[in-house]
Amino acid sequence: MSARARQTPVSRRLNGESWKSEGPNWRGCYEAFVWMGTKADGTPDRRHVERRTEAGRNKAVRELEKKRDAGQVGKPGRVKTVKAMLDRHLDVVLPQRNRAPKTIIGYRSLCKHQIYPRWGGQRIDRLLPEQLEDGYGDMLASGLAASSVRKVHAILSSAYEIEVRRGNVARNPCKLVEPPRLGQQDKAALSQQQARAVLSAVAGRRNAARWSVGLACGLRQGEALGLRWPYVDLDAGELHVWFQLQRLPWHHGCADPVACTEGKHRRPCPRRCPKAARKSGRPHVCIPAGAPRLCPPGCAAHASTCPERQGGGLIFREIKERRRKTVPLPPELVAILKIHQEAQELEREAAANLWHDHGVVFAQENGRPVDPRADWQEWSDILAEAGIPHAGTHTMRHSAATIALDQGVALAVVQEMLGHSDIRVTRGYTHVSSLLAQDAAARLGRALFGETATKTATRSHDH
Numbered sequence: 281m282s283a284r285a286r287q288t289p290v291s292r293r294l295n296g297e298s299w300k301s302e303g304p305n306w307r308g309c310y311e312a313f314v315w316m317g318t319k320a321d322g323t324p325d326r327r328h329v330e331r332r333t334e335a336g337r338n339k340a341v342r343e344l345e346k347k348r349d350a351g352q353v354g355k356p357g358r359v360k361t362v363k364a365m366l367d368r369h370l371d372v373v374l375p376q377r378n379r380a381p382k383t384i385i386g387y388r389s390l391c392k393h394q395i396y397p398r399w400g401g402q403r404i405d406r407l408l409p410e411q412l413e414d415g416y417g418d419m420l421a422s423g424l425a426a427s428s429v430r431k432v433h434a435i436l437s438s439a440y441e442i443e444v445r446r447g448n449v450a451r452n453p454c455k456l457v458e459p460p461r462l463g464q465q466d467k468a469a470l471s472q473q474q475a476r477a478v479l480s481a482v483a484g485r486r487n488a489a490r491w492s493v494g495l496a497c498g499l500r501q502g503e504a505l506g507l508r509w510p511y512v513d514l515d516a517g518e519l520h521v522w523f524q525l526q527r528l529p530w531h532h533g534c535a536d537p538v539a540c541t542e543g544k545h546r547r548p549c550p551r552r553c554p555k556a557a558r559k560s561g562r563p564h565v566c567i568p569a570g571a572p573r574l575c576p577p578g579c580a581a582h583a584s585t586c587p588e589r590q591g592g593g594l595i596f597r598e599i600k601e602r603r604r605k606t607v608p609l610p611p612e613l614v615a616i617l618k619i620h621q622e623a624q625e626l627e628r629e630a631a632a633n634l635w636h637d638h639g640v641v642f643a644q645e646n647g648r649p650v651d652p653r654a655d656w657q658e659w660s661d662i663l664a665e666a667g668i669p670h671a672g673t674h675t676m677r678h679s680a681a682t683i684a685l686d687q688g689v690a691l692a693v694v695q696e697m698l699g700h701s702d703i704r705v706t707r708g709y710t711h712v713s714s715l716l717a718q719d720a721a722a723r724l725g726r727a728l729f730g731e732t733a734t735k736t737a738t739r740s741h742d743h
Contacts, residue, residue: 296315297315298312298313298314298315298341298344298345299312299313300312300337300338300341305330308332309330309331309332309337310330310331310332310333310334310336310337311328311329311330311337312328312329312330312337312338312340312341313326313327313328313329314326314327314329314341314344314345314348315348316344316347316348317348327344329341329344347447350447358403359403359404359405359448359449360403360404360448361400361401361402361403361404362395362396362399362400362401362402362403362404362407362436363391363396363400363401365404365439365440365443366391366395366396366400366435366436366439369435369438369439369442370384370387370388370391373439373442374387380526380597380600381526381528381597382526382528385528385529386431387431387435390428390431390432390435391435394419394424394428394432395432395435395436398415398418399411399412399415404440404443404448404449405449405450407453408453409453409454409456409457412433412436412453412454412457413457416429416432416433416457416459416460419432420460426460426461426462427462429459429460430459430460430462433454433457433459436454437452437454437455440452440453440454467678467682467708468671468672468675468678469675469678469679469681469682469683470495470668470671470675470676470679470683472683472686474666474668474679475495475679475683477666477667477668478491478495478662478663478666478668479491479492479495480666481662481665481666482662485662486645487620487642487643487650488616488620489613489616489617489619489620489641489642490504490505490641490642490650490655491659491662491676492613492616493507493519493613493617494673494676494677494680495676495679495680496609496610496613496680497519497607497609497613497680497697498607498676498677498679498680498681498684498697498698499519499521499607499676499677500524500600500674500677501652501655501656501673501674502524502525502526502599502652503521503523503524503599504642505524505525505640505642505649505650505652505655506523506524506525506596506640506649507519507521507640507641507642508523508638508639508640508641509621509639509640509641510639511523512617512641514609514614514617514618514621517608517609517610517611517614518606518607518608518609519606519607519608519609520604520606521599521604521605521606521607521699522598522599522604522605523596523597523598523599524596524597524598524599524600525594525595525596525640525649525652526594526595526596526597526652527592527593527594527595527651527652527653528591528592528593528595529591529592530589530590530591530592530593531589531590531591531592594649594651599699600699601699601701605696605699607697608697617641620641624643627643627645627647628647631645631646631647634646635647636648655673656672656673659672659673677698680697680698681694681697681698681706684697691703691706691707694706
Protein backbone atom coordinates (compact mmCIF):
# COMPACT_ATOMS: atom_id res chain seq x y z
CA MET A 281 0.00 0.00 0.00
CA SER A 282 1.39 3.36 -0.94
CA ALA A 283 2.15 6.09 1.54
CA ARG A 284 -0.53 8.28 -0.10
CA ALA A 285 -3.20 5.68 0.60
CA ARG A 286 -2.08 5.19 4.22
CA GLN A 287 -2.65 8.93 5.06
CA THR A 288 -5.64 9.70 7.32
CA PRO A 289 -8.30 11.55 5.29
CA VAL A 290 -9.00 15.13 6.43
CA SER A 291 -12.71 15.86 6.85
CA ARG A 292 -13.91 19.08 5.22
CA ARG A 293 -16.43 21.41 6.83
CA LEU A 294 -19.89 21.41 5.30
CA ASN A 295 -21.44 24.52 3.76
CA GLY A 296 -22.72 26.77 6.50
CA GLU A 297 -20.78 24.99 9.23
CA SER A 298 -19.06 27.26 11.77
CA TRP A 299 -15.27 27.36 12.01
CA LYS A 300 -13.65 27.27 15.45
CA SER A 301 -10.02 27.70 16.31
CA GLU A 302 -8.35 24.79 18.07
CA GLY A 303 -6.43 27.03 20.44
CA PRO A 304 -6.11 30.65 21.52
CA ASN A 305 -4.74 33.27 19.16
CA TRP A 306 -1.86 35.64 19.87
CA ARG A 307 -4.16 37.72 22.12
CA GLY A 308 -5.13 34.67 24.15
CA CYS A 309 -8.68 34.56 22.77
CA TYR A 310 -10.60 31.72 21.14
CA GLU A 311 -12.02 32.63 17.72
CA ALA A 312 -14.82 31.41 15.48
CA PHE A 313 -16.53 32.36 12.24
CA VAL A 314 -20.28 31.71 11.95
CA TRP A 315 -22.00 31.73 8.56
CA MET A 316 -25.28 33.70 8.88
CA GLY A 317 -26.40 33.76 5.25
CA THR A 318 -25.71 36.32 2.56
CA LYS A 319 -25.57 40.10 2.61
CA ALA A 320 -27.69 42.43 0.47
CA ASP A 321 -25.05 42.39 -2.28
CA GLY A 322 -24.95 38.58 -2.36
CA THR A 323 -21.61 38.10 -0.56
CA PRO A 324 -21.39 35.65 2.37
CA ASP A 325 -22.26 37.05 5.79
CA ARG A 326 -19.76 35.56 8.23
CA ARG A 327 -19.72 36.80 11.84
CA HIS A 328 -16.48 36.83 13.79
CA VAL A 329 -16.64 35.65 17.41
CA GLU A 330 -13.82 36.14 19.89
CA ARG A 331 -13.95 35.22 23.60
CA ARG A 332 -11.43 34.76 26.39
CA THR A 333 -12.49 31.18 27.10
CA GLU A 334 -13.35 28.27 24.87
CA ALA A 335 -16.67 27.73 26.68
CA GLY A 336 -17.63 31.37 26.17
CA ARG A 337 -16.72 31.14 22.50
CA ASN A 338 -18.83 28.01 22.02
CA LYS A 339 -21.81 29.58 23.79
CA ALA A 340 -21.68 32.67 21.55
CA VAL A 341 -21.47 30.44 18.45
CA ARG A 342 -24.52 28.44 19.56
CA GLU A 343 -26.52 31.64 20.12
CA LEU A 344 -25.68 32.95 16.65
CA GLU A 345 -26.53 29.62 15.02
CA LYS A 346 -29.83 29.52 16.91
CA LYS A 347 -30.77 32.97 15.63
CA ARG A 348 -29.72 32.00 12.09
CA ASP A 349 -31.82 28.85 12.12
CA ALA A 350 -34.82 30.79 13.50
CA GLY A 351 -34.51 33.39 10.74
CA GLN A 352 -33.67 36.16 13.22
CA VAL A 353 -30.48 37.43 11.64
CA GLY A 354 -29.71 41.00 12.62
CA LYS A 355 -27.15 43.32 11.16
CA PRO A 356 -23.51 42.55 11.99
CA GLY A 357 -21.77 44.62 14.61
CA ARG A 358 -22.99 46.15 17.82
CA VAL A 359 -26.67 46.46 18.68
CA LYS A 360 -28.02 49.80 17.46
CA THR A 361 -28.95 52.60 19.81
CA VAL A 362 -32.38 54.18 20.22
CA LYS A 363 -31.17 57.19 18.23
CA ALA A 364 -29.93 55.02 15.35
CA MET A 365 -33.22 53.11 15.34
CA LEU A 366 -35.32 56.29 15.21
CA ASP A 367 -33.09 58.01 12.65
CA ARG A 368 -33.72 55.18 10.22
CA HIS A 369 -37.40 55.11 11.17
CA LEU A 370 -37.78 58.81 10.30
CA ASP A 371 -35.55 58.86 7.22
CA VAL A 372 -36.46 55.52 5.57
CA VAL A 373 -39.52 53.77 7.04
CA LEU A 374 -42.04 56.59 7.44
CA PRO A 375 -41.42 58.19 4.00
CA GLN A 376 -41.90 54.78 2.35
CA ARG A 377 -45.20 54.46 4.23
CA ASN A 378 -46.24 57.75 2.62
CA ARG A 379 -46.48 59.50 5.96
CA ALA A 380 -47.08 63.24 5.55
CA PRO A 381 -43.90 65.37 5.61
CA LYS A 382 -45.34 67.67 8.29
CA THR A 383 -46.01 64.63 10.47
CA ILE A 384 -42.42 63.47 10.08
CA ILE A 385 -41.17 66.98 10.89
CA GLY A 386 -43.22 66.94 14.09
CA TYR A 387 -41.88 63.49 15.02
CA ARG A 388 -38.33 64.62 14.34
CA SER A 389 -38.77 67.59 16.67
CA LEU A 390 -40.01 65.35 19.48
CA CYS A 391 -37.09 62.99 18.94
CA LYS A 392 -34.56 65.82 19.02
CA HIS A 393 -35.92 67.58 22.10
CA GLN A 394 -37.47 64.77 24.16
CA ILE A 395 -36.32 61.27 23.16
CA TYR A 396 -32.65 61.67 22.25
CA PRO A 397 -31.62 63.60 25.39
CA ARG A 398 -33.20 60.90 27.58
CA TRP A 399 -32.67 57.57 25.80
CA GLY A 400 -30.83 58.30 22.52
CA GLY A 401 -27.54 56.63 23.53
CA GLN A 402 -29.17 53.55 25.07
CA ARG A 403 -28.99 50.22 23.25
CA ILE A 404 -32.42 49.14 22.06
CA ASP A 405 -32.12 45.79 23.86
CA ARG A 406 -31.36 47.51 27.19
CA LEU A 407 -34.08 50.15 27.39
CA LEU A 408 -36.30 49.27 30.36
CA PRO A 409 -40.01 50.05 30.89
CA GLU A 410 -39.10 51.77 34.17
CA GLN A 411 -36.80 54.14 32.28
CA LEU A 412 -39.66 55.02 29.92
CA GLU A 413 -42.01 55.69 32.84
CA ASP A 414 -39.44 57.94 34.51
CA GLY A 415 -38.95 59.82 31.24
CA TYR A 416 -42.69 60.30 30.70
CA GLY A 417 -43.03 61.63 34.24
CA ASP A 418 -40.16 64.04 33.64
CA MET A 419 -41.82 65.32 30.44
CA LEU A 420 -45.13 65.94 32.22
CA ALA A 421 -43.36 67.67 35.12
CA SER A 422 -41.57 69.97 32.69
CA GLY A 423 -44.91 71.14 31.29
CA LEU A 424 -45.16 69.00 28.15
CA ALA A 425 -48.77 68.23 27.21
CA ALA A 426 -50.07 64.71 27.75
CA SER A 427 -50.90 64.50 24.03
CA SER A 428 -47.23 65.14 23.16
CA VAL A 429 -46.09 62.46 25.62
CA ARG A 430 -48.47 60.02 23.96
CA LYS A 431 -46.93 60.92 20.60
CA VAL A 432 -43.48 60.16 22.02
CA HIS A 433 -44.80 56.80 23.19
CA ALA A 434 -46.32 56.07 19.77
CA ILE A 435 -43.09 56.97 17.93
CA LEU A 436 -40.99 54.67 20.10
CA SER A 437 -43.52 51.83 20.03
CA SER A 438 -43.88 51.95 16.24
CA ALA A 439 -40.11 51.79 15.70
CA TYR A 440 -39.70 49.00 18.27
CA GLU A 441 -42.42 46.89 16.66
CA ILE A 442 -40.41 46.80 13.44
CA GLU A 443 -37.26 45.75 15.32
CA VAL A 444 -39.19 42.99 17.13
CA ARG A 445 -40.66 41.61 13.88
CA ARG A 446 -37.20 41.53 12.33
CA GLY A 447 -35.65 39.78 15.32
CA ASN A 448 -33.28 42.62 16.18
CA VAL A 449 -34.69 42.87 19.70
CA ALA A 450 -36.63 40.39 21.81
CA ARG A 451 -39.45 42.62 23.08
CA ASN A 452 -41.05 46.02 22.81
CA PRO A 453 -40.65 47.79 26.17
CA CYS A 454 -43.34 50.32 25.24
CA LYS A 455 -46.00 47.60 25.49
CA LEU A 456 -45.24 47.31 29.21
CA VAL A 457 -45.86 51.02 29.84
CA GLU A 458 -49.21 52.82 30.04
CA PRO A 459 -48.96 56.29 28.45
CA PRO A 460 -50.71 59.20 30.22
CA ARG A 461 -54.42 59.45 29.66
CA LEU A 462 -55.95 62.35 27.78
CA GLY A 463 -58.71 64.39 29.34
CA GLN A 464 -61.89 65.24 27.47
CA GLN A 465 -61.00 68.15 25.23
CA ASP A 466 -63.61 70.85 24.75
CA LYS A 467 -63.75 71.63 21.04
CA ALA A 468 -64.28 75.35 20.50
CA ALA A 469 -67.21 75.98 18.16
CA LEU A 470 -69.31 78.93 17.09
CA SER A 471 -73.00 79.06 17.82
CA GLN A 472 -75.46 79.50 14.97
CA GLN A 473 -75.79 83.20 15.86
CA GLN A 474 -72.00 83.68 15.90
CA ALA A 475 -71.62 81.88 12.57
CA ARG A 476 -74.16 84.27 11.02
CA ALA A 477 -72.22 87.20 12.49
CA VAL A 478 -69.05 85.92 10.81
CA LEU A 479 -70.82 85.63 7.44
CA SER A 480 -72.09 89.20 7.85
CA ALA A 481 -68.56 90.41 8.68
CA VAL A 482 -67.02 88.83 5.55
CA ALA A 483 -69.61 90.30 3.19
CA GLY A 484 -67.75 92.48 0.70
CA ARG A 485 -64.36 91.00 1.50
CA ARG A 486 -62.23 89.48 -1.21
CA ASN A 487 -62.51 85.65 -1.21
CA ALA A 488 -65.54 85.92 1.09
CA ALA A 489 -66.71 82.52 -0.20
CA ARG A 490 -63.74 80.91 1.52
CA TRP A 491 -65.37 81.44 4.94
CA SER A 492 -68.78 80.31 3.71
CA VAL A 493 -67.22 77.04 2.51
CA GLY A 494 -65.39 76.58 5.82
CA LEU A 495 -68.53 77.04 7.93
CA ALA A 496 -70.93 75.11 5.66
CA CYS A 497 -68.73 72.16 4.67
CA GLY A 498 -66.49 71.67 7.71
CA LEU A 499 -63.26 71.58 5.70
CA ARG A 500 -59.86 71.83 7.30
CA GLN A 501 -57.79 74.89 6.45
CA GLY A 502 -55.51 72.98 4.08
CA GLU A 503 -58.49 71.33 2.36
CA ALA A 504 -60.25 74.67 1.77
CA LEU A 505 -57.12 76.41 0.47
CA GLY A 506 -56.27 73.35 -1.64
CA LEU A 507 -59.59 73.36 -3.52
CA ARG A 508 -59.14 73.67 -7.29
CA TRP A 509 -61.80 74.37 -9.88
CA PRO A 510 -61.44 71.03 -11.74
CA TYR A 511 -62.56 69.33 -8.51
CA VAL A 512 -65.58 71.60 -7.97
CA ASP A 513 -68.80 70.50 -9.71
CA LEU A 514 -71.22 73.40 -9.33
CA ASP A 515 -73.81 71.76 -11.60
CA ALA A 516 -73.99 68.69 -9.37
CA GLY A 517 -73.40 70.76 -6.22
CA GLU A 518 -70.39 68.77 -5.01
CA LEU A 519 -66.83 69.37 -3.83
CA HIS A 520 -64.28 66.65 -4.53
CA VAL A 521 -61.95 67.16 -1.58
CA TRP A 522 -58.96 65.11 -2.67
CA PHE A 523 -56.03 67.41 -1.97
CA GLN A 524 -54.86 69.88 0.65
CA LEU A 525 -52.44 72.80 0.58
CA GLN A 526 -49.49 72.58 2.96
CA ARG A 527 -46.45 74.71 3.66
CA LEU A 528 -43.24 72.72 4.21
CA PRO A 529 -40.10 74.25 5.74
CA TRP A 530 -37.11 74.98 3.52
CA HIS A 531 -33.75 73.22 3.85
CA HIS A 532 -30.34 74.66 3.13
CA GLY A 533 -28.95 73.58 -0.22
CA CYS A 534 -25.33 74.77 -0.08
CA ALA A 535 -22.85 71.97 -0.73
CA ASP A 536 -20.05 72.92 1.69
CA PRO A 537 -20.32 70.76 4.84
CA VAL A 538 -17.48 72.60 6.56
CA ALA A 539 -19.37 75.89 6.53
CA CYS A 540 -21.85 74.85 9.22
CA THR A 541 -19.12 74.09 11.75
CA GLU A 542 -16.32 76.49 10.88
CA GLY A 543 -18.46 79.37 9.62
CA LYS A 544 -16.76 79.66 6.24
CA HIS A 545 -17.14 78.48 2.64
CA ARG A 546 -14.45 77.01 0.41
CA ARG A 547 -16.07 79.02 -2.38
CA PRO A 548 -17.70 82.46 -2.28
CA CYS A 549 -21.29 82.39 -1.11
CA PRO A 550 -23.66 83.67 -3.83
CA ARG A 551 -25.72 85.64 -1.29
CA ARG A 552 -24.51 88.39 1.02
CA CYS A 553 -24.96 87.81 4.72
CA PRO A 554 -27.40 89.75 6.89
CA LYS A 555 -26.18 93.02 8.40
CA ALA A 556 -25.66 91.50 11.85
CA ALA A 557 -23.50 88.73 10.36
CA ARG A 558 -21.37 91.22 8.39
CA LYS A 559 -20.65 93.20 11.54
CA SER A 560 -19.48 90.06 13.32
CA GLY A 561 -17.21 89.17 10.41
CA ARG A 562 -18.95 85.84 9.80
CA PRO A 563 -19.90 84.83 6.26
CA HIS A 564 -23.19 83.24 5.27
CA VAL A 565 -23.33 79.67 6.59
CA CYS A 566 -25.30 76.74 5.24
CA ILE A 567 -25.45 73.00 5.72
CA PRO A 568 -25.45 70.34 2.98
CA ALA A 569 -28.65 69.17 1.35
CA GLY A 570 -30.39 66.30 3.10
CA ALA A 571 -29.23 67.24 6.59
CA PRO A 572 -32.02 66.86 9.15
CA ARG A 573 -31.46 70.28 10.73
CA LEU A 574 -33.00 73.35 9.13
CA CYS A 575 -30.40 75.76 10.51
CA PRO A 576 -27.11 74.80 12.18
CA PRO A 577 -25.88 76.51 15.34
CA GLY A 578 -24.47 79.94 14.51
CA CYS A 579 -26.14 80.12 11.09
CA ALA A 580 -26.08 83.68 9.79
CA ALA A 581 -29.25 83.24 7.69
CA HIS A 582 -32.27 80.97 7.90
CA ALA A 583 -32.92 78.23 5.39
CA SER A 584 -35.71 80.26 3.79
CA THR A 585 -33.13 82.87 2.66
CA CYS A 586 -30.56 80.37 1.41
CA PRO A 587 -29.88 80.98 -2.31
CA GLU A 588 -29.93 77.24 -2.97
CA ARG A 589 -32.84 76.36 -0.69
CA GLN A 590 -34.86 73.27 -1.46
CA GLY A 591 -37.68 71.02 -0.30
CA GLY A 592 -40.04 73.69 1.06
CA GLY A 593 -42.82 76.09 0.14
CA LEU A 594 -46.49 75.52 -0.66
CA ILE A 595 -47.37 72.10 -2.07
CA PHE A 596 -50.52 70.09 -2.85
CA ARG A 597 -50.79 66.78 -1.02
CA GLU A 598 -53.51 64.17 -0.67
CA ILE A 599 -55.88 64.77 2.22
CA LYS A 600 -55.41 63.26 5.65
CA GLU A 601 -58.00 60.52 5.09
CA ARG A 602 -56.86 57.52 3.08
CA ARG A 603 -59.96 57.71 0.91
CA ARG A 604 -61.10 60.61 -1.20
CA LYS A 605 -64.23 62.34 0.00
CA THR A 606 -67.02 64.16 -1.79
CA VAL A 607 -68.87 66.91 0.10
CA PRO A 608 -72.35 68.04 -1.05
CA LEU A 609 -72.93 71.79 -1.30
CA PRO A 610 -76.01 73.64 -0.02
CA PRO A 611 -77.85 75.41 -2.88
CA GLU A 612 -77.12 78.79 -1.29
CA LEU A 613 -73.39 78.01 -1.30
CA VAL A 614 -73.49 76.98 -4.96
CA ALA A 615 -74.81 80.44 -5.84
CA ILE A 616 -72.07 82.07 -3.71
CA LEU A 617 -69.34 80.06 -5.46
CA LYS A 618 -70.68 80.96 -8.90
CA ILE A 619 -70.45 84.64 -8.03
CA HIS A 620 -66.96 84.08 -6.64
CA GLN A 621 -65.91 82.30 -9.86
CA GLU A 622 -67.09 85.23 -11.98
CA ALA A 623 -65.18 87.69 -9.76
CA GLN A 624 -62.03 85.62 -10.10
CA GLU A 625 -62.34 85.62 -13.89
CA LEU A 626 -62.40 89.42 -13.83
CA GLU A 627 -59.26 89.42 -11.69
CA ARG A 628 -57.57 87.06 -14.14
CA GLU A 629 -58.32 89.39 -17.04
CA ALA A 630 -57.08 92.42 -15.09
CA ALA A 631 -53.83 90.67 -14.09
CA ALA A 632 -53.13 89.54 -17.68
CA ASN A 633 -49.64 88.03 -17.96
CA LEU A 634 -49.02 88.51 -14.20
CA TRP A 635 -51.59 85.82 -13.41
CA HIS A 636 -50.16 82.47 -12.23
CA ASP A 637 -52.75 79.88 -13.09
CA HIS A 638 -52.78 77.21 -10.36
CA GLY A 639 -56.49 76.58 -10.71
CA VAL A 640 -57.15 77.23 -7.01
CA VAL A 641 -60.62 78.32 -5.93
CA PHE A 642 -59.30 80.82 -3.39
CA ALA A 643 -56.30 82.64 -4.83
CA GLN A 644 -54.26 85.77 -4.31
CA GLU A 645 -54.66 88.69 -6.69
CA ASN A 646 -51.97 87.17 -8.93
CA GLY A 647 -53.52 83.67 -8.97
CA ARG A 648 -51.12 82.06 -6.53
CA PRO A 649 -52.50 79.97 -3.63
CA VAL A 650 -53.32 81.77 -0.40
CA ASP A 651 -50.65 81.27 2.26
CA PRO A 652 -52.05 79.48 5.35
CA ARG A 653 -50.46 82.08 7.62
CA ALA A 654 -52.21 84.94 5.77
CA ASP A 655 -55.45 82.94 5.90
CA TRP A 656 -55.10 82.51 9.67
CA GLN A 657 -54.46 86.24 10.15
CA GLU A 658 -57.52 87.20 8.12
CA TRP A 659 -59.67 84.78 10.13
CA SER A 660 -58.40 86.44 13.32
CA ASP A 661 -59.36 89.87 11.94
CA ILE A 662 -62.82 88.60 10.97
CA LEU A 663 -63.51 87.28 14.48
CA ALA A 664 -62.40 90.58 15.99
CA GLU A 665 -64.69 92.49 13.62
CA ALA A 666 -67.62 90.20 14.50
CA GLY A 667 -66.96 90.64 18.24
CA ILE A 668 -66.12 86.96 18.78
CA PRO A 669 -63.21 85.78 20.97
CA HIS A 670 -60.18 84.59 19.06
CA ALA A 671 -60.12 80.94 17.92
CA GLY A 672 -58.16 78.96 15.33
CA THR A 673 -59.35 78.24 11.80
CA HIS A 674 -60.22 74.68 12.86
CA THR A 675 -63.13 76.23 14.76
CA MET A 676 -65.04 76.40 11.47
CA ARG A 677 -64.84 72.61 11.19
CA HIS A 678 -66.11 72.15 14.75
CA SER A 679 -68.86 74.71 14.15
CA ALA A 680 -70.12 72.95 11.02
CA ALA A 681 -70.38 69.68 12.93
CA THR A 682 -72.14 71.05 16.01
CA ILE A 683 -74.60 73.19 14.00
CA ALA A 684 -75.45 70.20 11.79
CA LEU A 685 -76.07 68.02 14.84
CA ASP A 686 -78.18 70.72 16.47
CA GLN A 687 -80.30 70.84 13.28
CA GLY A 688 -81.06 67.15 13.67
CA VAL A 689 -78.64 65.77 11.07
CA ALA A 690 -77.83 62.14 11.81
CA LEU A 691 -74.46 61.39 13.39
CA ALA A 692 -73.50 59.04 10.55
CA VAL A 693 -74.19 61.79 7.97
CA VAL A 694 -71.99 64.26 9.88
CA GLN A 695 -69.29 61.58 10.04
CA GLU A 696 -69.41 61.23 6.25
CA MET A 697 -69.33 65.00 5.75
CA LEU A 698 -66.25 65.45 7.97
CA GLY A 699 -64.52 62.33 6.63
CA HIS A 700 -64.06 60.63 10.00
CA SER A 701 -63.13 56.95 9.78
CA ASP A 702 -64.41 56.28 13.32
CA ILE A 703 -67.83 57.51 14.44
CA ARG A 704 -66.50 57.89 17.98
CA VAL A 705 -64.51 60.90 16.76
CA THR A 706 -67.71 62.47 15.39
CA ARG A 707 -69.50 61.73 18.65
CA GLY A 708 -67.02 64.04 20.38
CA TYR A 709 -68.81 67.02 18.77
CA THR A 710 -72.04 66.36 20.67
CA HIS A 711 -72.45 68.42 23.85
CA VAL A 712 -74.86 68.10 26.76
CA SER A 713 -75.90 71.70 26.17
CA SER A 714 -76.78 71.13 22.52
CA LEU A 715 -80.28 71.78 21.25
CA LEU A 716 -80.88 68.08 20.64
CA ALA A 717 -79.95 67.24 24.23
CA GLN A 718 -82.28 69.98 25.56
CA ASP A 719 -85.10 68.72 23.38
CA ALA A 720 -84.50 65.16 24.57
CA ALA A 721 -84.59 66.30 28.22
CA ALA A 722 -87.88 68.16 27.62
CA ARG A 723 -89.48 65.11 26.01
CA LEU A 724 -88.33 62.86 28.84
CA GLY A 725 -89.75 65.28 31.39
CA ARG A 726 -93.14 65.32 29.69
CA ALA A 727 -93.16 61.53 29.51
CA LEU A 728 -92.36 61.11 33.22
CA PHE A 729 -94.15 64.00 34.87
CA GLY A 730 -96.84 64.89 32.37
CA GLU A 731 -97.65 68.07 30.51
CA THR A 732 -99.30 69.80 33.51
CA ALA A 733 -96.46 69.20 35.95
CA THR A 734 -93.95 70.43 33.39
CA LYS A 735 -95.86 73.70 32.83
CA THR A 736 -96.25 74.25 36.60
CA ALA A 737 -92.48 73.75 37.14
CA THR A 738 -91.72 76.15 34.31
CA ARG A 739 -93.99 78.89 35.80
CA SER A 740 -92.42 78.41 39.26
CA HIS A 741 -88.96 78.68 37.79
CA ASP A 742 -89.89 81.91 35.96
CA HIS A 743 -91.15 83.48 39.19
